Amino acid sequence: MSLSDADRDIVVEEIGREPTRAEAALFENLWSEHCAYRSSRPLLSAFDSDGDQVVIGPGDDAAVVSLPSHDGEEMYITMGVESHNHPSYVDPFDGAATGVGGIVRDTLSMGAYPIALADSLYFGDFEREHSRYLFEGVVEGISHYGNCIGVPTVTGSVAFHDRYEGNPLVNVSCIGLLEPDRTITAEAQEPGNKLVLVGNSTGRDGLGGASFASEDLAEDAETEDRPAVQVGDPYTEKLLIECNEALLDEELVESARDLGAAGLGGASSELVAKGGLGARIELDRVHEREPNMNAMEYLLAESQERMVYEVAPENVDRVAELAERYDLGCSVIGELTEAGTNYICTFDGEIVVDVDAEFLGDGAPMNDLPAEDPPERERDLPTVDLEEAFERIVASPNTASKRWVYRQYDHEVQVRTSVLPGDDASLLAIREAGTGLAFSAGADPNWTDAAPYEGARAVALENATNVAAKGALPHAAVDCLNGGNPEKPDVYGGFKGIVDGLADMCTELDVPVVGGNVSLYNDSNAGPIPPTPTLALVGVKEGYDAPPAKLSGEGTLVVVGDRALEGEADPCLGGSEYTAQFGGTDAFPKLPADPASLIETIADVADADHVLASHDVSHGGLAVALAEMVHEDAGADVEIETVDRGTRKRLFFNEQPGRVVFETTDPDALYETFDGVAPVTELGEANGSNHLDITVNDDTLRYDAEEIAALRSTITDELA
Structure with a gap:
C-alpha cells in the first residue's frame, strides 16, 4: 500500500508535516475510489433521494424508509446494497460470504433486524470452466453464510457475459425491519462517551481491502491478492445479530457503525466525523487473534463480524456483560472528545494518528474525468429459423431456470416469504404493519452494453414492473453502480450513461433512490466489464397474496x-x-412515454379478481415469458399475426420492458382499465393441457411442458 504523491502533497499541506506510516495507509484507504467515490460522486447528484417515506437517506450505513400501515403499527425498513467483486474473483466462497456479512451488519448498525437478502451475480461465459468455478463458489458462499445466520435470500438475478470473465460482480442487498423508536445512526453523539468494539477478534485478514477494491485486477490476483480477502464466520455473525438486539432492547447504544472497508480506522473515523467530534483511541486495547500486530494492521484489517458502538460511560459494564453472554469479544478502545479536537490513535504509548476526522473522511479531491458517448449502432440482424431461435434463447443460461441457484438458499426462514424465488419478485409479509413488501433486484448487462443510458432506464423499469406484476407499487430503491476503469474516457462515458439513465427513470417513476454503492476499476486482462447498474427495489401493497407467474389454465x-x-x-x-x-x-x-401511469395501472390490475396469473415480459421476450408460464398442469394456445412477415421474430424476441402477460377471465376489463395508458393485445387461451402452441403467421411451434423444462435446465444439467 502506498499513498500517491499528489494525495500525499495535499495531506502534508493540511497537517503541516509528513504523515506517519499508519496515517498514510489510512488516507490511502479512505481516499480510495471504493471509500471516497472520487470519480463517481460528481455524478450521483442526478439521483432524487427525497420523499415522504424517506426517514434517513444516503450517507449512513443503510437507508431508512417508512412503510404504509394497513391495520398495523408504524414500521420502518432499512435498505442497503454493497459489492464484493474483486474479493469474489480471488476467493469466490469467502468473497461472496463476507459480502453477505457486511451488508447484514450495515443493517444492524441502524438498529434493524435483517429479514431478507437479494443477490445479483454476473459472470463470464457460462461455457467456460473458470466462469462455472466462480459461479459455484459464489453461490456456495452466499448460501452458507445466509443460511447459517438465518436470513432468507428471497430474490436476485444471474447474468452471463463474456466481459465478466476476468472480473465477476457480486452485488448483495439486505432489507431490515425496524421499529421507529429503535433507530440509531452512525453519527457520534456526545463527548465523553466510550467507543466499544464488540464481536470477533481482529486479525490480519482483509488488510488493505478498500485499496485493493479500487484498482484493476492483475493477472496474478488470485494468488497475490488473497490476503486482502476477508474470512467470514457466520456463526459469530448470528451471535452478533442477537447481541445487537439485546443492546437495543436495553437502550445501551448511542450510535453504531459496522467494521467494513478500511476496518476500525474507517468505521471509527467516519462515525466521529459525522458527529463533528474528535476521538482518542488506544489500539493496544483491541482484542486480537494474532500476536505482534502493528498499528496499521489494527487500523485497517477488515476482519469480519465486528461493530463499534458509542456507549455512555455508565452503560459500558452492561455492554460487556451482554457481549460475554453471546460469547463475543468486547474492548473499550477509546472515547469521544470535544468538537474541534482531532481523531487520535495511540499504540505502545505513542501517537500514530493525529488528524482531523472530517478531513480524513471528506478531504479527498474529486476526479474530473473526460467521458465519451458510445457509438450509434446500425441495424444488422441475421436471419434465423424461428424454431432454432426459440430453443436457443429459452435454453440460454441468461434466460434458463435459476432453480439450481435459489434452491441452495433457505428462502423461507423467518416465515415471511409469501412469494418464493423464481417469480418476478418476492413478496414478504410484514405482519406488524399489515403490509406486503415486494422485492426485486438485478440488471441486464446486454442492455447496458448495447445502450448505457437507455439500458439503465430499462433496468429501472424492469424492476418496477416486477413488483407491479405482483400487485405492489414501487416505494424506494438502492443501487449498486459497477463500472470499469473510469480513467478510460469510453468506460467513464458508459458509466455516466448508466447513472443518468437509472436516475432519470427512477425520477419518472417517482421512486426515491435512498442509498447505494459504487464499484469502479472492474477491469482485467479480459477488458472492462459492461457498465452494470444493479437496482434493488421494493414495492408495497395491502396483504400478502399475489397472482402467480404460472398459468391456471382457465x-x-x-x-x-x-x-x-x-x-x-x-x-x-x-x-x-x-x-x-x-x-x-x-x-x-x-x-x-408514461411509465409511472403504466406501472401504477399494472399494480392495480394484478390484484383484480379476474386475474389468474401475471408475469412480466423482459429477458428473452415474449417467447421466454410464455415458456415460463406453462407447466405440467396448464398450457396455452397463442397466435400472433403480423402484416410485415420480416418482423415476426423481432416481435417474439424483443425485450422491451414494461410489458406484462395476464391470464384473465375478463379481457374486456383489461381493455377498459388500460385505455389511454397502454396497448392491450389478446394472445390466445390458456388450457388444461401441458402444451405451449404458438403460431406466428404460418410458422407453428409446439412444445410440451417436459420439453420446455428440459430446455430451461441448462444450468442444472451442467452443475448438478
Whole structure:
C-alpha cells in the first residue's frame, strides 16, 4: 500500500508535516475510489433521494424508509446494497460470504433486524470452466453464510457475459425491519462517551481491502491478492445479530457503525466525523487473534463480524456483560472528545494518528474525468429459423431456470416469504404493519452494453414492473453502480450513461433512490466489464397474496404494454438475448412515454379478481415469458399475426420492458382499465393441457411442458 504523491502533497499541506506510516495507509484507504467515490460522486447528484417515506437517506450505513400501515403499527425498513467483486474473483466462497456479512451488519448498525437478502451475480461465459468455478463458489458462499445466520435470500438475478470473465460482480442487498423508536445512526453523539468494539477478534485478514477494491485486477490476483480477502464466520455473525438486539432492547447504544472497508480506522473515523467530534483511541486495547500486530494492521484489517458502538460511560459494564453472554469479544478502545479536537490513535504509548476526522473522511479531491458517448449502432440482424431461435434463447443460461441457484438458499426462514424465488419478485409479509413488501433486484448487462443510458432506464423499469406484476407499487430503491476503469474516457462515458439513465427513470417513476454503492476499476486482462447498474427495489401493497407467474389454465392470455405488437413501435432487438446468441446489432427498444401511469395501472390490475396469473415480459421476450408460464398442469394456445412477415421474430424476441402477460377471465376489463395508458393485445387461451402452441403467421411451434423444462435446465444439467 502506498499513498500517491499528489494525495500525499495535499495531506502534508493540511497537517503541516509528513504523515506517519499508519496515517498514510489510512488516507490511502479512505481516499480510495471504493471509500471516497472520487470519480463517481460528481455524478450521483442526478439521483432524487427525497420523499415522504424517506426517514434517513444516503450517507449512513443503510437507508431508512417508512412503510404504509394497513391495520398495523408504524414500521420502518432499512435498505442497503454493497459489492464484493474483486474479493469474489480471488476467493469466490469467502468473497461472496463476507459480502453477505457486511451488508447484514450495515443493517444492524441502524438498529434493524435483517429479514431478507437479494443477490445479483454476473459472470463470464457460462461455457467456460473458470466462469462455472466462480459461479459455484459464489453461490456456495452466499448460501452458507445466509443460511447459517438465518436470513432468507428471497430474490436476485444471474447474468452471463463474456466481459465478466476476468472480473465477476457480486452485488448483495439486505432489507431490515425496524421499529421507529429503535433507530440509531452512525453519527457520534456526545463527548465523553466510550467507543466499544464488540464481536470477533481482529486479525490480519482483509488488510488493505478498500485499496485493493479500487484498482484493476492483475493477472496474478488470485494468488497475490488473497490476503486482502476477508474470512467470514457466520456463526459469530448470528451471535452478533442477537447481541445487537439485546443492546437495543436495553437502550445501551448511542450510535453504531459496522467494521467494513478500511476496518476500525474507517468505521471509527467516519462515525466521529459525522458527529463533528474528535476521538482518542488506544489500539493496544483491541482484542486480537494474532500476536505482534502493528498499528496499521489494527487500523485497517477488515476482519469480519465486528461493530463499534458509542456507549455512555455508565452503560459500558452492561455492554460487556451482554457481549460475554453471546460469547463475543468486547474492548473499550477509546472515547469521544470535544468538537474541534482531532481523531487520535495511540499504540505502545505513542501517537500514530493525529488528524482531523472530517478531513480524513471528506478531504479527498474529486476526479474530473473526460467521458465519451458510445457509438450509434446500425441495424444488422441475421436471419434465423424461428424454431432454432426459440430453443436457443429459452435454453440460454441468461434466460434458463435459476432453480439450481435459489434452491441452495433457505428462502423461507423467518416465515415471511409469501412469494418464493423464481417469480418476478418476492413478496414478504410484514405482519406488524399489515403490509406486503415486494422485492426485486438485478440488471441486464446486454442492455447496458448495447445502450448505457437507455439500458439503465430499462433496468429501472424492469424492476418496477416486477413488483407491479405482483400487485405492489414501487416505494424506494438502492443501487449498486459497477463500472470499469473510469480513467478510460469510453468506460467513464458508459458509466455516466448508466447513472443518468437509472436516475432519470427512477425520477419518472417517482421512486426515491435512498442509498447505494459504487464499484469502479472492474477491469482485467479480459477488458472492462459492461457498465452494470444493479437496482434493488421494493414495492408495497395491502396483504400478502399475489397472482402467480404460472398459468391456471382457465383464462384468456393478454399482454399489456406491447407497443410493437400493435404497430405503435419498431420491435427492436438491441441488447437482446437474440443478438447475444446469433450476433448482429440493432437499436434499443423504445420505452413507454408514461411509465409511472403504466406501472401504477399494472399494480392495480394484478390484484383484480379476474386475474389468474401475471408475469412480466423482459429477458428473452415474449417467447421466454410464455415458456415460463406453462407447466405440467396448464398450457396455452397463442397466435400472433403480423402484416410485415420480416418482423415476426423481432416481435417474439424483443425485450422491451414494461410489458406484462395476464391470464384473465375478463379481457374486456383489461381493455377498459388500460385505455389511454397502454396497448392491450389478446394472445390466445390458456388450457388444461401441458402444451405451449404458438403460431406466428404460418410458422407453428409446439412444445410440451417436459420439453420446455428440459430446455430451461441448462444450468442444472451442467452443475448438478
